[in-house]
Amino acid sequence: MQETLLEWRPAIDEAIADVLPREVDAAYLESYFGEPTFEYDPESIQRALADPIWDLLDRGGKRWRAVLFLVFVEAFGEAPEDYLPYATIPEILHNGTIIVDDVEDEAESRRGEPALHHRFGQDVALNAGNAMYFLPLKIITNNPGGLPESQRLAAYEMLMHELNRTHLGQGMDICWHNEREVRATREQYLEMCACKTGCLGRIVARLAAIVTDQSAEVERHAAEYAETVAVAFQIGDDVLDVEHSLGRAGDFGKAFGNDIREGKKTLLVLHAIEESDPADAERLADIIAAEENTDEEITEALRIIEASGSIEYAKDRARALSEEALAHVDALDIDRDAAEQLRSFAEFVVERDV
Amino acid sequence: MQETLLEWRPAIDEAIADVLPREVDAAYLESYFGEPTFEYDPESIQRALADPIWDLLDRGGKRWRAVLFLVFVEAFGEAPEDYLPYATIPEILHNGTIIVDDVEDEAESRRGEPALHHRFGQDVALNAGNAMYFLPLKIITNNPGGLPESQRLAAYEMLMHELNRTHLGQGMDICWHNEREVRATREQYLEMCACKTGCLGRIVARLAAIVTDQSAEVERHAAEYAETVAVAFQIGDDVLDVEHSLGRAGDFGKAFGNDIREGKKTLLVLHAIEESDPADAERLADIIAAEENTDEEITEALRIIEASGSIEYAKDRARALSEEALAHVDALDIDRDAAEQLRSFAEFVVERDV
Incomplete structure (x- = not known):
């Protein structure tokens, strides 16, 4: 790549x-x-x-x-x-x-x-x-x-659809960020990623399918490949931040406990709050909501996330999404080289540094 | 109306x-x-x-x-x-x-x-x-x-065209506002109005023409009517601000010398700077560029604008544009009631309070 x-x-x-x-x-x-x-x-x-x-x-x-x-x-x-x-x-x-x-x-x-x-x-x-x-x-x-009229119209309709969803995703992200409470479900978090980041991936894939006049089925598989990779990428990013902060990942240029300091309600945080006992869940929510945190508090939050099995959970979901992406590549029926490019791209996204 | x-x-x-x-x-x-x-x-x-x-x-x-x-x-x-x-x-x-x-x-x-x-x-x-x-x-x-494909495509193409021009107009406006010097020509100022405000008017007119499947000629006349009215409206706004500040217009809810305080390089200001003797032109430019102005300085600026004949010049241009708009209505070949509505709308825009 x-x-x-x-x-x-x-x-x-x-x-x-x-x-x-x-x-x-x-x-x-x-x-x-x-x-x-x-x-x-x-x-x-x-x-x-x-x-x-x-x-x-x-x-x-x-x-x-x-x-x-x-x-x-x-x-x-x-x-x-x-x-x-x-x-x-x-x-x-x-x-x-x-x-x-x-x-x-x-x-x-x-x-x-x-x-x-x-x-x-x-x-x-x-x-x-x-x-x-x-x-x-x-x-x-x-x-x-x-391109004939039908393809140009399809391109515009696709773009309007995906750009609308981009603003839904951004709206969800902003809204959660501004709230003290942790309210989103894991599936809603993934939807936010699918909308906010995934839709641009879908535009890449669907536009290529539309301008080359592919079937609706091919367009759908290409779009879902791109969306799924984008969501897996976001989860990978969330995992990297926690693992790096726990001293387990290579240096990827982010500060210690960055996501926690920014109050990000990531997939790992949502999982940890749902799966921890009430005292730990409340403590984690408080740290996430706080304006400022000491390094000790960040470490405490990281330990709660780790103890709840959230890292493995998030990695499993990213891996499952990555496999789903590969299945969409298989369904595309394209030549070996191209399929290999798409596969290595999906793997690169999930595996990097982790 | x-x-x-x-x-x-x-x-x-x-x-x-x-x-x-x-x-x-x-x-x-x-x-x-x-x-x-x-x-x-x-x-x-x-x-x-x-x-x-x-x-x-x-x-x-x-x-x-x-x-x-x-x-x-x-x-x-x-x-x-x-x-x-x-x-x-x-x-x-x-x-x-x-x-x-x-x-x-x-x-x-x-x-x-x-x-x-x-x-x-x-x-x-x-x-x-x-x-x-x-x-x-x-x-x-x-x-x-x-609507058939061709009309839907035409609507999207029209919208993309006009929304692009909207951002050109806004870019011109922002750029001039941020510059100390007065650099724009009067025709560039009118282009800014045509892009920034006129394009939304054009969208109104062209969309109506497209969804009802009018000829290119009808769409063009309708668009030019709407654009021209929008530009005349903006000039009317600029004139009102000066006349009101000079105590000549009815109360329209704006503060004394509002545009001058905001440093707006309106059509009147551009005309006054071009037409005044160098000392007055420089003085006006300085007042427009200043962060703060006393009421005396505002009055001085207003007097320079007035003395240069800018109010009459701007009114003449607004009137000419308004007549142009009416000519586009005549060219539309629509029934009397509808033409009357469009005419009264154009007149309302230029005449209000002045």
Whole structure:
């Protein structure tokens, strides 16, 4: 996968620059947004959109959503290079959600640099993030693949469906975060992951299926593969945070007890509260809800989580989801190389560092 | 127009409640967003979406975008009640932009109450505002009008086009606001209005034309009518602020010298800076750029604007745009009543209080 990612990156960034060039001028604005009624101001669009968006994109990011799209296109028997513009759709959407999430979470930094709203101001960052929800969707109208109406409509309907669910997931996450009490069920937590993170994966997979005109069955298996991998990834992340904090995992750059300090009601926390005796459950809920925690309190919370068997429980669920993802790959009936790419991607997601 | 607004309001709010009910339950979530993979949490969606969105909607707002849509549908010879769900699209979009704009501008209040991010928190407000960009677009997929593929696709393509331009307009506005210097031309200012405010008007008009299957020519005239009225409205707003501050207009609820205090580079300011002698132009630019101004400085700025003939200039442009809007109504070839409604709407917009 690593190789495929590096190989495609320059072409993907070039395709993103076709949507929004690094240097904006009137000619680009007229070609992408239509003739102005009066007169565009390219300098403003440079500062309001191109500068902040490329600032974020140039900080890195693996562009794996674009690459996964291309892997799917190849798996479906088409030439990936013919569909490059579409590969940018989930990538630009994802980076837009990052900007908006950082404003919502009042995040300080992103990819080792100040969060975009700190560097460019909240107004510029937010408008740029929101613009990224619509900029790439024009690609379907521009129709570089020469798709018939039915496929273009299917792409829009799919995108509206998944982007609506993204906001449901984010809404669930925000709501739980703002509540003192721990209220969500484990299944609701997984639904939040499926909506918030999984839907972007589903967009990758379904868009590849739609633009290459696959059957509904193929589209469904591809979507469920991507969603399931995304949920497994989130669980893996939650497990890593606890194991790292318990001194068991390799350094992955996160601080000790990070999730507990942030008050995250992860799958492990939800499991531990349900499975521990009432005193421990209450103590864990209190630590999670507290504004500040000492290292001793973090350790106490970690011990409660560990003692309740939550780590094994979460790993089992991640593993089961990963197997489910592989079953969807098998159902796709694609060539060996492509299936291997999708399999190694799913395994990479669950196994990393753990 | 006032009567038509009041008459339709209950039906419009009922149609909005079909998109997002006041009380969210699992049955609604499944029907609008599809079956969950795991399990929805209706309580979170209630708090994250339904509560804040209805809080804003219940504060008022004339729903004129929805009503104008219905006026167009009737003008095009169809029964408005058959197209009610579509009328909510521009209305929900508009209210979403209000929430997001208020976060971007760090506004304190909205419709006489605390801005949504003050009442519900920035994270909830922002996610709710963004959700409103996608919630109503599902209506086209749900297809209550039984439209063929080509019309549904046309609706999505139109929406993506106009929503992209909305973010261009907002980007121009934010960028100028953040700059000390006055750099925009008058035509760029009008383009900003056409994009930022006009595009929502265009959505109203074009959506009505698309769902009732009008010709490209009719769609164009309707769109240009709506855009032109919106731009005239913005100029009218700018004029009102100056005239009111000069003690010439009726009380319209704005504070003395409001736009100047906020540093707005309105059409009047741009004209005054271009047309005044260099000393006055520089003085006006300085006052506009200052963090704080005394009442004497505001008065000085107002006198420079007045002396340069900017009020008459802006009124002339608004009047010319209004006439242009009426010419588009004439070109529509619709019945007398409908044309009268559109005409009175355009006149109301430019004439109010001035």
